[in-house]
Amino acid sequence: MTELKRRERKLVSPFPSNRKTVPRGQYTIAALQTTVRKACFICGKDHALENCSKFIRMSPKERMVNTKWLGLCFLCLKKDHLVASCEAKLRCRLEEYSKRHHPLIHLNQERSSVSENQPNTPEENKVHVTHTMVGNRGTLLQSARARLYNEEENSMILNCLFDSGSQRSFVKKSVAEALSLKGLFEIVNIGSFGSISSECLRVRRVKFWLTSVRDKSHRKQMVEALCLKKITDRLNVRLDIKQYSHFTSLQLAEDFTNLSSTFDVLIGLDYYYDFINQVIMKGQKGEPMAMHSTLGWIICGPTPGKVMTKNIKTLFAKVEDHVDDILKKFWDMEAIGIKDEEKGIDSKASQLFEKTVHFDGERYEVQLPWSNEESQLPNNYKQALDRLIQTEQSLRRNPTKVQLYNNGMKEYLENEFVEEVNDVQGRPGGTWYLPHHTVLRSSTKYRIVFDGSAQFRNDSLNRQLDPGPPLQHDLVQILLRFRRFCIGLQADISKMFLQVGLNEKDRDVTRFLWRELGSQEAPRIFRFRRVCFGLTCSPFLAMSVTRHYALKHLQGFPLGVNQVLENMYVDDIVFSVDVEEEARETVRQLVALMNKGGYHLTKWVSNLGAVLADVLSEGIMGKNTMTSKTLGIVWDSENDELAYRSILGRVTQNVN
Structure with missing residues (x-):
């Protein structure tokens, strides 16, 4: 019962626990003080008593009287103990005086002798920033x-x-x-x-x-x-x-x-x-x-x-969510069948999307959904420049990472995902520079991450954008449908966000600075022509485009459209069918449907390799490997088994 009460008190506590990890989405700020101070007992200033000019100007007798009145140790001139228990090694050497006391309270000394023994350098340590x-x-x-x-x-x-x-x-x-x-x-x-x-x-x-x-x-x-x-x-x-x-x-x-x-x-x-x-x-x-x-x-x-x-x-210091929000998130139930699936398809962001989305003959183009149409952003060019310099300094220690970063930016330019601009100021209130860094993972060669949540003047781009309603289905539902029939298939949409065009009126808020790492040239200014990864509304826009053109082609590709609407989670499509011929036709329809919208399906995997023959023959990259990741879970396609991989810590002591 004691343990249960302890856990209950911990769960209902309105304050964060003493955790060593910093929660996601929080800001770390250098702002508050920690002070270690030795305040003088006489004048109250930040120095030890033996270094106090006011104390030193007193006569030896006055110093002795004040020491007694303050209840200080006669040897170290500090509180909370007497000279008999003092561990200080100090001993008065004036006139062969053998008792243990501080030289400043030796009663037979002249005032001039005190000044000669006055310390030149205090030993105190003070916490300070200025x-x-x-x-x-x-x-x-x-x-x-x-x-x-x-x-x-x-x-x-x-x-x-x-x-x-x-x-x-x-x-x-x-x-x-x-x-x-x-x-x-x-x-x-x-x-x-x-x-x-x-x-x-x-x-x-x-x-x-x-x-x-x-x-x-x-x-x-x-x-x-x-x-x-x-x-x-x-x-x-x-x-x-x-x-x-x-x-x-x-x-x-x-x-x-x-x-x-x-x-x-x-x-x-x-x-x-x-x-x-x-x-x-x-x-x-x-x-x-x-x-x-x-x-x-x-x-x-x-x-x-x-x-x-x-x-x-x-x-x-760190700024956290409000305590009520923390508790709400703690008790929020994400299990299937407990938490109702969120609706909100008729949100303001959805209405704007339907009004402004259009197909330019090659790909769909969208506008960014703003929380407030009159939003005014400060120009954070100098902040972005500072972050670029920090990124360059951190990358100098890793030549391999430098090369990958350079290659990533070159790919953006070669594929016309971005375009260069020359005007530093841009449109007043409508210009924002995205800081960026790179993340290396075993599953991908590199990923350049653009920080839409970077704060400047207590504002950020993501704070001004409407994230839109959640469109992705519950992961558990998708996985259950994936295990329903005997033929399982999965594919990935290559660079999904970057296949959606961004309206020119919104491009200036996706600017960023770049120069060839290692060069001394001035940073060049670029902006995105496509929807970039890192904006809070990017998943909503990319999935809205996919659903939009899928519904427009329902009659021509019924099997493919059904999988897009029911079994797509952001850029992953995971589904199962019961008949080999249906599997082949579904794959064919999905490839054709995605191509019409400017998307390309890659990384095909199935536990029945024959159904991917048409895909592989058309030169679309596939990887019918034995194991792959399926929505974060390892899928052994050869044995058709799902598994979890866990890393166990090495045992350093014998277990009896």
């Missing part, structure tokens, strides 16, 4: 002063941090409350670095505008950000700009005279390139550089300086 100092040099990251406006034009000046490693932007809750920023709430699951535990928070997403403090002629830039109680600390850093000649004539976004201890706004990659452009001014090696932004020139990079602290900042 500034890192190790050895004799530091690294200054991108910060700026800005004026923040709300919808009523009320404003305040604050500190901004630009972080290209963060997918989302953030603002301090106190700032949002001070300016009465309003917005909807989101559920955010927050985890600290190196920990499997997490905390589920309900945070508000607010809208505001940022502009330059010094140049009022700059336009205001809108930002949507999540509210947090705290974003991150910053170091008290002063930079003598005059010593860098290449900065003297620049209008800087930060004067380094403000010693505020925190940042108020963090600008992530969703708005990063709205502020930062690619104009960079560099000095000598080892000197900081200046990056141009709408807020002024931002100083960042290496800075020589005295060692003060050793700092590391680790930021991590």
Whole structure:
């Protein structure tokens, strides 16, 4: 009963469990802080007590009194234990004094002797993102002063941090409350670095505008950000700009005279390139550089300086589905006969398809179904360029993958699946660049994946598209019909999505950047002429086209049309018949029917090879191999058996 109660509590818990894996469809964002801090007992700042200037300026007697009053160990000056149990190896060596205590509380010493023994380098470690100092040099990251406006034009000046490693932007809750920023709430699951535990928070997403403090002629830039109680600390850093000649004539976004201890706004990659452009001014090696932004020139990079602290900042957060949605998915029954088959053929996407689909004499052409006809997409060219550079860097370590990637893109060009364009900007509100990467599998040589869900400014192409109603039949139903009769057959539609034409008015939202991997030429701009894999509506469009022309040819190909309507799952057709002659005729009709729609059936398999003789004689690729995959299940066509393959972990210990 105890185990049952434990499981019951776990199942009904409204919060995600401490899982190590990140669920699909979630966004990983560098945004929240993990702080390891040694706060001073005297001044409260981020240093150990023995490094506190206020404590050091006291007389030895005052230091002793404060140590007693704070309840600190006389040896290490820390809490929670006495000197008798202290494990520190420190021992006072002043005037042969033999008792165990810290040199700073030795009562017979002069104040001048204290300064001589003052440590030069603290041993503390602090989690930080703004500034890192190790050895004799530091690294200054991108910060700026800005004026923040709300919808009523009320404003305040604050500190901004630009972080290209963060997918989302953030603002301090106190700032949002001070300016009465309003917005909807989101559920955010927050985890600290190196920990499997997490905390589920309900945070508000607010809208505001940022502009330059010094140049009022700059336009205001809108930002949507999540509210947090705290974003991150910053170091008290002063930079003598005059010593860098290449900065003297620049209008800087930060004067380094403000010693505020925190940042108020963090600008992530969703708005990063709205502020930062690619104009960079560099000095000598080892000197900081200046990056141009709408807020002024931002100083960042290496800075020589005295060692003060050793700092590391680790930021991590992930945005999950709402808790109610998680529970709903958990209890959602997918078993045949339990969950009703979803209808919705008369949806808005279906109605648009029927109005706009047409045959150009070679293939069918469709329009993308938009959730909102007035959808406006931001131009994410710079984000796509950044992702292309990341992809190139990851592929440099794998020459084989580079060659496959290049070959894949060449195939797109040779088959006229894509076309090149020269206008970078495109149509305002109707231009989007798809990031891409490659996936290598044992079953296929390569697959280039285009990321329609990539977010930019809290928006994505897939978010604006209507996925359409589900048209595919239940897998279990198809498999049961496949085992019903004695002759089983299966085939695959080659490059199904790419056989459907895309209307020219929608092509600009399927742009992507590409250059021959390893070359130094500027990336070229391409866009799809066909429906591409990676869009949320692509399965609906491809299957709608197949059903559309199948119904138009019902009288000419009745057997083939029946298999398309009943036993097709996306690009797989799996069925069975009871008579050899019927099997031959069905195969013939399917091949002819698909050819009329611009499709090609490949990878034919049957447990009766004779029924595929006509297909193979016509030069259509077949693979009457002994085993094949049938809707994810291994089918041994020679013995007509279905099987599952499982990989067992190697036993590393003896089992008694």
